[in-house]
Amino acid sequence: MNTIACYKVVPDAQDIGVNSDGTLNFDKARMILGEYDLMAIEAAVSLAEATDGKAMLLTVGDESLNDSKLIKAALSRGAAELYSVIDPALTSADAFQTASVLAAALDKIDYDLVICGEGSADLYAQQVGTLLGSLAGLPVLNSVGKLEEKEGTLVVERVLENEIEVLEAVLPAVVSVTTDINLPRIPQMRDILAAGKKPHTIWSLADLGDLPASPVVTVSTKAPESVERKHIVFESDAQENIDELVSQIRALG
Amino acid sequence: MTTLNKVWIIGESLESYSALAAVGRRLGGTVEAVWIGGAAEAQNLTDCGADAVLVIAKPEDALLEDYLGAFIDAIGTEEPDAVLCATSKRMRLMAARMAATVGTRVMNDSTRIWVEDGSLFAEHMVFGGAAFSVEKAQMIPHVPAVALLAESLLVNEPAGEGVPAGVALSELPSDPKASGFKLVERKPRTVEAVNLTAARRVVSVGRGIQNKEDLAIIEDLAAALEAEVGCTRPIAEGQDWMSRERYIGVSGVMLKPDLFVTIGVSGQVQHMVGAAGAKTIIAINKDKNAPVFKQVDYGIVGDLYEVVPKIIETMKA
Numbered sequence A: 001m002n003t004i005a006c007y008k009v010v011p012d013a014q015d016i017g018v019n020s021d022g023t024l025n026f027d028k029a030r031m032i033l034g035e036y037d038l039m040a041i042e043a044a045v046s047l048a049e050a051t052d053g054k055a056m057l058l059t060v061g062d063e064s065l066n067d068s069k070l071i072k073a074a075l076s077r078g079a080a081e082l083y084s085v086i087d088p089a090l091t092s093a094d095a096f097q098t099a100s101v102l103a104a105a106l107d108k109i110d111y112d113l114v115i116c117g118e119g120s121a122d123l124y125a126q127q128v129g130t131l132l133g134s135l136a137g138l139p140v141l142n143s144v145g146k147l148e149e150k151e152g153t154l155v156v157e158r159v160l161e162n163e164i165e166v167l168e169a170v171l172p173a174v175v176s177v178t179t180d181i182n183l184p185r186i187p188q189m190r191d192i193l194a195a196g197k198k199p200h201t202i203w204s205l206a207d208l209g210d211l212p213a214s215p216v217v218t219v220s221t222k223a224p225e226s227v228e229r230k231h232i233v234f235e236s237d238a239q240e241n242i243d244e245l246v247s248q249i250r251a252l253g
Numbered sequence B: 001m002t003t004l005n006k007v008w009i010i011g012e013s014l015e016s017y018s019a020l021a022a023v024g025r026r027l028g029g030t031v032e033a034v035w036i037g038g039a040a041e042a043q044n045l046t047d048c049g050a051d052a053v054l055v056i057a058k059p060e061d062a063l064l065e066d067y068l069g070a071f072i073d074a075i076g077t078e079e080p081d082a083v084l085c086a087t088s089k090r091m092r093l094m095a096a097r098m099a100a101t102v103g104t105r106v107m108n109d110s111t112r113i114w115v116e117d118g119s120l121f122a123e124h125m126v127f128g129g130a131a132f133s134v135e136k137a138q139m140i141p142h143v144p145a146v147a148l149l150a151e152s153l154l155v156n157e158p159a160g161e162g163v164p165a166g167v168a169l170s171e172l173p174s175d176p177k178a179s180g181f182k183l184v185e186r187k188p189r190t191v192e193a194v195n196l197t198a199a200r201r202v203v204s205v206g207r208g209i210q211n212k213e214d215l216a217i218i219e220d221l222a223a224a225l226e227a228e229v230g231c232t233r234p235i236a237e238g239q240d241w242m243s244r245e246r247y248i249g250v251s252g253v254m255l256k257p258d259l260f261v262t263i264g265v266s267g268q269v270q271h272m273v274g275a276a277g278a279k280t281i282i283a284i285n286k287d288k289n290a291p292v293f294k295q296v297d298y299g300i301v302g303d304l305y306e307v308v309p310k311i312i313e314t315m316k317a
Helices: A038-050 A070-074 A097-105 A128-135 A187-194 A239-251 B014-027 B040-047 B064-078 B089-102 B149-154 B212-225 B233-238 B270-275 B289-296 B302-317
Strands: A003-007 A009-012 A031-033 A055-061 A082-085 A113-115 A139-149 A153-159 A163-169 A171-177 A200-203 A216-222 A232-234 B006-008 B028-037 B052-057 B082-086 B106-110 B113-114 B119-126 B131-137 B145-149 B168-170 B182-186 B201-205 B227-233 B260-261 B282-283 B298-301
Touching: A003 A038, A003 A128, A031 A070, A031 A097, A038 A055, A055 A097, A055 A153, A070 A187, A070 B168, A097 A128, A097 B089, A113 A128, A128 A139, A128 A171, A128 B089, A128 B119, A139 A163, A139 B089, A153 B119, A232 A239, A232 B145, A239 B282, A239 B298, A239 B302, B006 B014, B006 B064, B014 B028, B014 B040, B014 B082, B014 B149, B028 B040, B028 B064, B040 B052, B040 B168, B052 B064, B064 B089, B082 B089, B089 B106, B089 B145, B106 B113, B106 B119, B119 B145, B168 B227, B168 B298, B201 B212, B201 B270, B212 B227, B212 B260, B212 B302, B227 B233, B282 B289, B282 B302, B289 B298
Parallel strands: A003 A055, A003 A113, A055 A082, A082 A200, A113 A171, A139 A171, A232 B298, B006 B028, B006 B082, B028 B052, B052 B168, B082 B145, B106 B145, B201 B227, B201 B260, B260 B282, B282 B298
Antiparallel strands: A009 A031, A139 A153, A153 A163, A163 B182, A216 B131, B113 B119, B119 B131
């Protein structure tokens, strides 16, 4: 079974600062692979390995994708090749635009199953996989916690709030996997070295078609205003401090 | 224009509809509840606060996903201006499928939603809680806005007054369309019933706790405070010491308790944002430089293994 895992390159949340006007500052944020996309990559690689297929990677974004460290970080996780759609117009592509570009890219690749993560590590809108499947006209499912081939059929387990559905999929299909479907492998030095030699195909939007406008626009992105707090911190756990704390708790009613 | 013309509401459970209808009434002139399931169940929705109940008949055992096509077709014929969905895994799939079909994206995990100058606006958390984005759905003919409403929005929505009751029930076409997935079996999933969003008091534990067994003292404290227990992500996902239902963080759980007590929590934004709406925040941490102390009303610098039993004892005295 030939699989494709989609991933997104995102700014590392730990390094995002806040400007005085509440907008976010990305100056110090290095770009990394989306944390939840690592499970999609692992799922695509392990399913391909188990079925003598090929695992591939697909990503869309701007020039920041074309960083050799990021490419190696992705390809060192077991996939055979990488397809990137790189275009300046994709810098702030939203979920709909991203899914549209992914769908156009899928037309150029031969595959049985596309796997997306639960959500991107930056916007976490948890919809690109489903939008992609729908736009590509393929069967699509979210919240998949297990993928297995049984006698030529793909069997998936879908983890819902109060039940697990076991389903058989008609291929090709698109699924989004949960964050606990697997524990992503940690690439070894030889994997990282080998990653540099794997094929990498780069397309621009000109190769795929126009970027559609999105009917939903982001008006603002700002850090929440911090709530005024009392900031009374006792530097020891002396009984009088505990008494004071408890009396404050009791005063809350 | 301060409201939309027609708003549809849809949820996976009957219980979600009165809050959905209350939000719908705030946003739209006409609110129609759509139910995919049995007509008998839909009878329970005639007093939910919507102006009408529309039913897409689905046999009990059939996959909801096989009826999404009928729902999406109905959007095309009935033309609601917005579709508001209660959040669940199924509804996430459903919302994104309908959004893609009409050519838009979902306004996901909306913690606030309102109409301004005839457009629908919604706010949701991004960058792991570091920020909130405001999204605007430009009202384009035949492109309804699709929004998933966060649990915290629904539980805090005031009930509407003078809402219609005993409204008519009508059926929409309900031809199944194969989703491409065939149900083999359903397995029950035992999850802990915990509703942090509704809790008035929450005690949250982080990595300062050293062993799973030690959670007992946290539970004792929660009992003394009559609080629910939550945790940071590593406790639920890395260590598996507590169920995922209890973790407060990027999952989007937004709490507005009267009291939020953190124990051994460093104070990362991803966790603390979930409790930013708490009236009073108390932290216990042995590191006096922990970021958490910048975000509290009261703090005690000390070893949780000593502080927590002392608090419990003092509470009981």
